Amino acid sequence: MSVPTTPAEHALPPVVEALNVTKRFGSTAALQDVSLRVRAGESHALVGRNGAGKSTLVSILTGLRKPDAGEVRFGGVAAPPIADRDAWRERVACVYQHSTIIRDLSVAENLFVNRQPARRGIIDWHAMRRAARALLDHWKIDVREDARAGDLTVEARQLVEIARALSYGARFIILDEPTAQLDGDEIKRLFKRIRELQAEGVTFLFISHHLQEVYDICQAVTVLRDARHIVSAPVSAMPRDRLIEAMTGERGGLAVADAASREALAAGAPVALEVAQLSGHDYEDVSFAVKRGEVVGLTGATSSGRTSVAEAIAGLRAQQRGEIRVDGVALPPGDVPAALARGVGCVPKDRHHEGLVLTQSVAENASMTIARLMGKFGLVPPAKKNAFGRSAIEALGIVAQGPGHVVSGLSGGNQQKVVMARALATDPNVLVLIDPTAGVDVKSKEALLSVVDRVRDEGKAVLVVSGELDDLRTCDRVLVMFRGRVAAVFPAGWQDNDLIASVEGVSE
Numbered sequence: 001m002s003v004p005t006t007p008a009e010h011a012l013p014p015v016v017e018a019l020n021v022t023k024r025f026g027s028t029a030a031l032q033d034v035s036l037r038v039r040a041g042e043s044h045a046l047v048g049r050n051g052a053g054k055s056t057l058v059s060i061l062t063g064l065r066k067p068d069a070g071e072v073r074f075g076g077v078a079a080p081p082i083a084d085r086d087a088w089r090e091r092v093a094c095v096y097q098h099s100t101i102i103r104d105l106s107v108a109e110n111l112f113v114n115r116q117p118a119r120r121g122i123i124d125w126h127a128m129r130r131a132a133r134a135l136l137d138h139w140k141i142d143v144r145e146d147a148r149a150g151d152l153t154v155e156a157r158q159l160v161e162i163a164r165a166l167s168y169g170a171r172f173i174i175l176d177e178p179t180a181q182l183d184g185d186e187i188k189r190l191f192k193r194i195r196e197l198q199a200e201g202v203t204f205l206f207i208s209h210h211l212q213e214v215y216d217i218c219q220a221v222t223v224l225r226d227a228r229h230i231v232s233a234p235v236s237a238m239p240r241d242r243l244i245e246a247m248t249g250e251r252g253g254l255a256v257a258d259a260a261s262r263e264a265l266a267a268g269a270p271v272a273l274e275v276a277q278l279s280g281h282d283y284e285d286v287s288f289a290v291k292r293g294e295v296v297g298l299t300g301a302t303s304s305g306r307t308s309v310a311e312a313i314a315g316l317r318a319q320q321r322g323e324i325r326v327d328g329v330a331l332p333p334g335d336v337p338a339a340l341a342r343g344v345g346c347v348p349k350d351r352h353h354e355g356l357v358l359t360q361s362v363a364e365n366a367s368m369t370i371a372r373l374m375g376k377f378g379l380v381p382p383a384k385k386n387a388f389g390r391s392a393i394e395a396l397g398i399v400a401q402g403p404g405h406v407v408s409g410l411s412g413g414n415q416q417k418v419v420m421a422r423a424l425a426t427d428p429n430v431l432v433l434i435d436p437t438a439g440v441d442v443k444s445k446e447a448l449l450s451v452v453d454r455v456r457d458e459g460k461a462v463l464v465v466s467g468e469l470d471d472l473r474t475c476d477r478v479l480v481m482f483r484g485r486v487a488a489v490f491p492a493g494w495q496d497n498d499l500i501a502s503v504e505g506v507s508e
Helices: 007-011 054-061 085-089 107-111 125-138 154-167 184-199 211-217 240-248 306-313 336-341 351-355 362-366 368-374 382-396 412-424 442-457 496-503
Strands: 016-025 028-038 043-047 069-074 093-095 172-176 203-207 220-225 228-234 271-280 283-291 295-299 321-326 344-347 430-434 461-465 477-482 485-491
Touching (some): 016 054, 028 054, 028 069, 043 054, 054 172, 054 203, 093 154, 107 154, 184 203, 184 211, 211 240, 220 240, 240 442, 271 461, 283 295, 283 306, 283 321, 283 461, 283 485, 306 461, 344 412, 351 412, 362 368, 362 382, 362 412, 368 412, 382 412, 412 442, 485 496
Parallel strands (some): 043 203, 043 220, 093 172, 295 461, 344 430, 430 461
Antiparallel strands (some): 016 069, 271 283, 271 321
């Protein structure tokens, strides 16, 4: 249920507004004459493809960058000088997708980092814990003030970050992909807290690639495309097809091949991947097989064990019991080189920590798994490496200046395409994709999922491990995990409600 705004609130100046903001980096326009107005007490969605300008606008709204032209106003008053960080903290805070919580400190220490109460020049620990408890109680955040922050759930850490922002006096909070690491129940609880905070006068700018969440939690939406403002409107006036058209400039929804329309797999196709009675720390007795030319989905809540099973297959973690066989040969547990050698390619869950070396180029990242094959002792001639990088850019539609482009300078969608290129470099017989479209825009999602069809047509086996329904539509069948076990199997053509009910454990 959305929190409506009143006529009185509409009469007030916006909580924040960016007026005709332009920002350039060299010859590139990151924002071109962009305006945004967020009214008191609403959740306002900011959406657009990767590279549309969202991150640059957030950096300007939080005072991390100064616009080349235009201005930012809070409550009708010009924003403070960039150097006055305290004044900015009193007006706005951003809870980023990658948490800024210091995991080894307590909740209380995180809430009051760099401003701890002191007595005679010494930190007053008792006063700090008392103030933290009062702050948490006031905003109804149910965590212990003395708990180690690293021991909290992702959901709880986000709420602590929101409490920290509110403690400075800010009543405008930017949420950057807040649900990226949450499962269904956690998302429901987070949205419940957002609505409660809205009712208490807190305003949110909500950034997400999950368009359904825009309709679940937001009252207004602004779309950026190619560094320009395209439209701002009430969410009720922007049906999904119109929203996607505004984001992409193209009519129609997400163009993803639905496995239900494919021809059935030929009888007698050989098994490429076999998982037999696999057990680990959060899954037990998981068994299934994937044939050559077949796409199988593995889904479930974040805590279902699906990611751990996929990581065991790719050699990223060792199972406790059971066996994984590729083309009939057992893989040693927790051995990535052995998995690669046997023909397993993987797009891991966390591209920043497991999928990429951010300081290296597109070519270096894409060829990382085959460096030993391209040159003696892994020393690859630059021309050969760059030629491979160019072929990856062309094959996957990576938007980059060239093979030497450092991947930290790419958008999220293009970074994920580089990860996909690395997974495909070994020409794997089994491709394991873990949350392959997480945090990418609509067009990048289409490009990444089109790879699944292409690889399937080449007679390879694909395992798609994801909670995204669009990812799973590419699958010939979907296995649902619940509390560590495979609980149901859905052939292609499943209904959304049936699959979601099974994931959440409420199916009949």
